[in-house]
Amino acid sequence: MPLALFALAVAAFGIGTTEFVIMGLLPDVANDLHVSIPSAGLLITGYALGVVFGAPILAIATANMPRRATLLGMTLTFVLGNALCALAPNYTALMSARVITALCHGAFFGIGSVVAAGLVAPNKRAQAIALMFTGLTLANVLGVPLGTALGQFAGWRSTFWAVTVIGLIAVVAQVAWLPKEIPLQRTNLAAELRVLGKTNVLLAMAMSVMASASLFSVFTYIAPILQDITGVSPHGVTIMLLIFGVGLTVGSILGGKLADSRLLPSLVGMALATVLIVAAFSQTSRSLIPAAITLFVWGVTAFALCPILQLMIIDQAHEAPNMGSTLNQSAFNLGNATGAWIGGLVVGSGVQLTELPWTGAALAMLTLLTALFYIYLQRRHAQTVGA
Template structure:
């Protein structure tokens, strides 16, 4: 892995860990701060909403900063936010600290994706983005389990002290490894927001929301599914979640490679496979070994779509990639919250846990339909360009100056 991408991956590991590790620490936080479990759960929702709302605001604020300086500033916010989490004397301060930390999340991944893509040859851009996001997948495989174990052993504050240390390490890596000058276009507020007039950009954002919702509508409730339906013990559930995290890591690499080969067709194939694997999981969740195999494959597919979607938004918004790429991170987090809400609403109306994969499948079908629409629009645009090109060529001699015509043999 090239050193600049390694530095971005270390930062992604820290950011991913601080986002998800709170889920494993909710009982400890609730007990220590004398709040209910649902109130502690709001720390998760507030973070996701902080990413969604804060991402475009922060992206605009750092739009004209040199890319290295912008990333260093964002990792600085990350360090301060986690330090405040570790020192928080009460629930309200912890909530504010989580929101501060969330503000750097979307902008860092958005700008970092553009920087990663610009550091390599054009035919390896999606793989570069995938390498950066490997840090996020490893956060689920290593950071969250170890962070949870550390918090349970030494208190939840110890986890945030450790994540603060990871942030300092990431800041040093970025300072030493990123090029001093990274090519960038001068940002214009009007140009940045004009990207939202592009229907192809809006389609990618909508695909990201639905794809993420398809994951979290079921995965949010994966522990009760595995314990109550499949029959796993709590200890075995931890192993299955580790298996899922390994699938995410494999999927990120696979998605990057295939996206560099054929971007939209690869995304279309992955989404179709997600619909199918969710249908399979509705059956295999009743038996331990088939459930484990299905969850591993689901993990691969769930993260295989991330590099293609991030690369697609950079391509679709080439004149304003930083804001669009950052908005896509907000779209992913909006999908997280939407998916959890859809799953919870379904359970609240009496739908059994065994039906949640079908709820997820509907969201994935929506993402698949939008991707097919985007591919159709792209092919239509290419066809129109190819039809227009011969006409332009045939008109050129007629409109050329007479002197030019006389000079030709």
């Protein structure tokens, strides 16, 4: 079982690297393709929207297909998309290639989460999901900093070639280690779509949207913030991204453990902590050490929410876990796109980069308020049933 989870984590590492590394390379891509920083930032939005719309379509199309073959197909799509990114001759071609790469993202993580949860005992499900998502967080610890450094040294295209190789390694790992027969809960389209009508599912997805929007409204512009406000060199940005990535990894593991023990209190606690730490970044971004500490803690709180929200969706959408889990990935990436767009609007309006974290803090506050409303509805429902 650990090797099967490791195979999923390798693919998650590659997918996470290609999603996030563009942030560290934003100035390089903008200069090379002769576009503005906000226009280059739309490459993040385009990727996220590819996940948003591609995930449910692929979830429906593959609903009754073998899980192993489906995951392999998603990974091969990822390999193709990254190769096209590396070859893209202009901005439009790069945007198109990013969208192709994104098509596999949501369905892979959605289906992969359900597969991972099914490989372990019921009381270890969130930790299994977190282990798969550790590949995503390690992408931020290793993939993004190393990819940024490689892109700055050998050109941003070299980073996408490196990620293509990682994708091929993930294919080999899945062929070798994923079980030949993975249980498949067959369903029909009507049953899958009925999941969308459940209030608890919609609220959980809304929290995923807002939590991701909070992160990406600020993190999309992390390189300009660190260089222009903190005074970090381009190579120093790599180190700061590494620190943030360590925080993400710690947060993912912590969130998995918390979700298996105290799901709802952990949700509220991490949402509140995110509000406070993002707000603090408006001040700490002015100095190197405080900025580094803030980035680490922010990484912990932001990614602790991922396995918590993913397990909530699987539980609340138990009639159609694959659709629910995959749509939650769409929700995360809708938040990514929305956050990057909101951040771009704020920056484009003339607001100083030092004030941008307040936007992220406001979005995190919406996550917290939604979590409290979710708990209120849960308790009211329990009282009604008890009566």
